[in-house]
């Protein structure tokens with residue numbers, strides 16, 4: 208059974224101060240999970256998690272991680288601004304972008320971040336912008352299908368990312384000519400994986416590539432970046448990944464492939480997003496409408512603008528009706544938002560307890576790829592983000608948008624600038 212990380216009573220305290228909807232984050236859960244991740248990779252002295260900022264680009268939350276040793280994985284100019292605002296630079300920043308504008312490369316380089324190229328043509332492109340730094344990385348895409356034990360996990364051959372095998376060999380040689388001395392390799396081959404074998408299987412592929420690259424080019428490989436992709440159990444019947452087993456599986460591949468090749472000083476990096484924060488965030492909403500037609504609808508004060516995954520991927524997000532955790536799930540509802548878009552439905556034909564207007568409807572696992580994918584369709588405003596601190600207090604970490612924010616891009620306009628003041 209999936210349980211909220213906060214009691215109904217506590218949540219009602221928060222709602223007195225901050226009206227729904229809002230995203231709520233569990234500081235204690237975030238910190239404990241990070242400690243487990245660090246324990247799982249403690250065998251590797253150079254290990255570092257670079258939190259994928261795009262998952263939850265709130266500097267307060269990113270700081271919880273970077274205060275505890277993490278770096279950041281950025282892929283855009285504004286994500287780099289978050290890194291800079293947290294005082295990060297150098298090896299604490301991984302810049303894993305694609306279709307990269309020149310000004311983004313220039314900014315990443317000015318912060319001395321590690322640039323992870325997505326495409327071979329970016330090498331010459333960047334070398335025209337600045338002298339390439341001593342340490343650089345390339346993103347690998349093996350093509351074909353990514354399989355574990357003959358089971359297809361994902362389809363890298365259909366993905367826009369990364370260098371082919373031939374390109375990464377040529378790319379390393381090119382980078383060495385530009386004076387690059389230390390190399391990383393990176394790959395992200397499957398998303399939201401629910402098996403302890405994803406990282407170990409990926410690691411083995413990248414370790415073999417690292418050995419081959421060292422032999423063919425003489426490059427010094429200083430890190431292997433396993434990127435993101437470790438999943439979480441969105442559905443109550445799904446099993447949680449065991450991060451200790453995952454770390455152990457990567458260690459086993461390291462001992463088997465890298466150590467015999469004399470590469471026992473390679474650092475392991477990760478760029479987890481979902482695994483770091485998704486379970487430790489929830490979208491807190493109120494039921495404001497009920498409608499009976501061909502289906503039984505419950506309308507919330509939140510909509511897909513606050514959480515897009517169900518509309519975009521048909522993703523499952525578990526729902527708890529606060530205070531009715533033990534009531535029988537004897538009603539079948541479609542739980543919707545108010546966008547003029549029929550895909551704005553958080554759940555379809557979901558068995559839930561009877562929902563009354565005013566009930567708090569708690570949508571689980573929104574801590575990553577939740578708020579961050581939000582948008583303003585239908586003029587809907589983005590919600591606040593609140594941290595439930597480890598001392599069990601509530602801290603505003605982003606205020607809700609107001610109409611003035613929505614209209615702020617008319618502040619230049621003589622005709623409509625008054626909208627931007629309302």
Ligand SMILES: *Cc1c(COP(=O)(O)O)cnc(C)c1O
Nearest residue numbers: 259303434435436478479480481
């Ligand atoms: C999105 C992304 C991640 C994080 O992915 P999760 O599925 O949230 O773990 C890491 N690295 C890169 C380059 C990404 O694009």
